[in-house]
Amino acid sequence: MTDQPANQPPESADDNYDRLLEQWKRLAYLKDIEEVLSWDAFTAVPDGGASARSKQQGALSTVIHRQRADSALGDLLEAVDSATLTDQQRANVREIRREYEREAAVPPALSQQLSETITEATDAWQQAKADNEFDYFEDYLDRIIELKREEAAAIDPDADPYGVLFAEYAPYTDVETVERIFDRLQRELVPLVEDIRQSDTELTTDAFAGTFDIDAQAAACRDILDEFGYDWDRGHVDIVPNGITLGNQFDCRIGLQMNEDDFHLMPSVAVHEFGHALYKQQLPQEHYGTPLGSIQGYFVHESQSTLWECHVGRSEEFWEYIRPTVVEHLPAIEGSARDLYESFVHVRPDEPNLLRADELTWQLHILVRCKIERALVAGDIQAADVPEVWRDTYEEYLGFRPESDAEGPLLTIHWANGWVGYFPTYTLGHVLATQLAAAAREDIDGFDEKLRRGEFGPLREWLRAEIHQHGQRYTTPELIRRVTGEELTADYYLEYVTEKFTDLYDL
Template sequence: MSYDDLLTFVRETEALAQVSGRLGWDQETMMPRGAADQRAEEVAALSRVLHKRRTDPRLGDWLADIDDAALDATGQAILRHLRRDYARAQRRPEDLATALARLTSRAQGIWAEARAADDFAAFAPTLAEVVRLKREEGAALAGGGDPYDALLEDYEPGATGAELDAMFGALRPRLVALRAAILEKPQPAGVSGTFDETTQLTMARKIAEVFGYDFTRGRIDKAVHPFSSGSGADVRITTRTDPNDPFNCLYSTIHEVGHAAYEQGINPGYALTPLGQGVSMGVHESQSRIYENQIGRSRAFTGWLFEELKSAHGDIGVADPDAFYAAVNRVQNGHIRTEADELQYNLHVLLRFDLERALISGDLDVADLEAAWNDRFETDFGFAVTTASQGVLQDVHWSLGLFGYFPTYTLGNVYAGCLHTALRNAIPTLDSALAKGDASPATTWLRENLQQHGGLRPPSETITEACGTAPSEEPLLSYLEGKFKALYDL
């Protein structure tokens, strides 16, 4: 009975974790501003309960009693996750986990106010405390190993900073060279006009449905920083609108639907178990990025989207589907990671990866972070950061203590490149469906080959099983070079 008892206990813990996630969603979308301090106490209390459950001695007893050989592949995978998570929870002090939950809940609001005021100094003391606690957490989890690797394990199990550094080092030279060649070329015109917010949100719902989002198990709301939250039967997304830029809303929506579709597509029998959610943030990001870029920014799909956007908003300032495709994919200088084109996006991520590794190792102090960011940005992109909201304050992640999260964005792009190659090989007629606004052949293939399996396999193995080959940066580089050389006649 140990396995049955273990599963009952784990399902209750996972249900509480979903409640905690819902509190985070509410804080980003609907919570009144004055509730921040109370919400911090609520989150901290729930974090303490979850930590106690995740370190409960009964877990250790059950795990010791169960014979793995008596279980099927699903049961063995559940035990693999639980043994790993239990060992990590045992190394994470309860007081530290509670302090981090309380601090990061408050830090989120402090960051938002500092960002609005373009004042890094107003956030720096809070961030310094977050970094101090994350260093402490990393050291506790590492047990003598690399603290950054220990933090990375929360987001991409099995990955190391050194391995990612080598992969990213292979990406950078070709991305920089392609970027430089493109920026010497004339840039295509973008869309123009004023785009009604209500119309944008209506179209966002339609696009979400095109990409398979199930509104009976989800909803769309607005947030400053779009995100997806939840799993199983309650998976919510947010988006944002800009009256001068309909792409901000549309592609934020497609991106978050990629995350949400992964969660909605997981085998429902895995619900409220360690297998019932995405296996890693890198694999998760592979879904959002392939939905947004390889599918959503393809020539076939943008041809359909052009007609939809014209129908919804009237004249949008571009004449035909080819000009629209160029506008969707144009490469432009910009400060904001979430608004970057798919070519330059990874350069934004690599900057953050290097800086956060230095923060955790102690090679960089928070007091020097803004200057380090600005210097690195100008070196990589060739122009200066002029305000903190364009630079070091633009992302919420560090205020939430999410050190180790940023590199999974580029790893997800690498995974997406591999998946796109396999998808195109499997469905050579995909463009004919996309040209009609039908993404279902692609989303069905992804659901069947990757999404439904949830956490059944380790991250790298998940990609290998779906693609038939081990992950490599080469398919992403080949895709980007082929696409943008054609677009810019290089």
């Protein structure tokens, strides 16, 4: 086969398919422009320009939605002759159809109402969080949940509304399977955390105590990204309020969150966001703008960031390798590699803030959110009930009652932004990351020794070959089976955390 230009996949024997793909690519390019506007809003827009930028983004979002839901796109989908297509081309059609049908099912008036409500809710959420007053946000949360129920009913009136919303972020993964996995995690993680709480083992927890210059942390981050293999010719790093990765295989930017009084944020965010960026940078360039050149849903996307964060960045081997780099930029850190490792991974069962939580209890923080979100969509609770239900569930899962709503249900922007159904992807990402890491260890000789020596290339290449190069060619269950030989299972995750923290705390 002859080589194709960077953004030109092979043509089909079906002209309708080629027209469909060209139209879809134009929409993908507009969505990438939308991400550039978002990046600029995070990094450069002056305070006085925020209102105008919000209107610009809203206008562009409306244009994209209308074109993605246009009946002309549906007509092209119906006209395509699948019998003339290759397997890869059929995958493009499958994914375009899936997204088109979701978009087209939602009435424009509902979409507009939801967009306007989210804009208002975001302002209310910011004020509620700043003042630690959940009351300010209650009515907006009720409105968003009601509108999301209407959206789910428009997409599939016969399905579980929460499952329909969840499918936006984890296509082809049924919510019943997720709930079985989550129930098992809750049953097994809660007693493990309690055993750790009762442990007499003393770990080093203060190796990162102190104040650390942001510029020095940023320099250390850039060196870590260098070591991992981040492609600076197709990337950029900046400091932003919350860690984020935006972009595509030609331009993928990392936003790093840092705090001079909390060094834990730097390495965890840097390694996590690198995993997101690597996925995008290793997508096939020749399929840019098509499903074959796009990530396979946020569930798989979260597994890629988590694999690097937890199975590389939270390993003792990594800290043995990276300690000299950290100390070079932050000489006040004097502990051994083991001290740094223990300070980074030790369990903090009484931490109320998800963003400061350790690797183990972080899952329970997410499960609290999933349970409450599920109850809101089902109508079992209302927004006014959330703070009390939040405290009750934290007491059940983590053994304490958090006081602050600003560090609890108001901590993250998900509900204000209408991202109802996203939270499960975080825990699913951890579960899948561990299953993938087990498969990588089978295929890569001396996996842990390579981490100790800073040889990250074999893992990068394994992920490219097994996952990244396929884009959306396979559905999520198909991809998992191809890479691991099994269905999605919590077995590997539970074995991993049980072994890791049993050893660490001499349980």
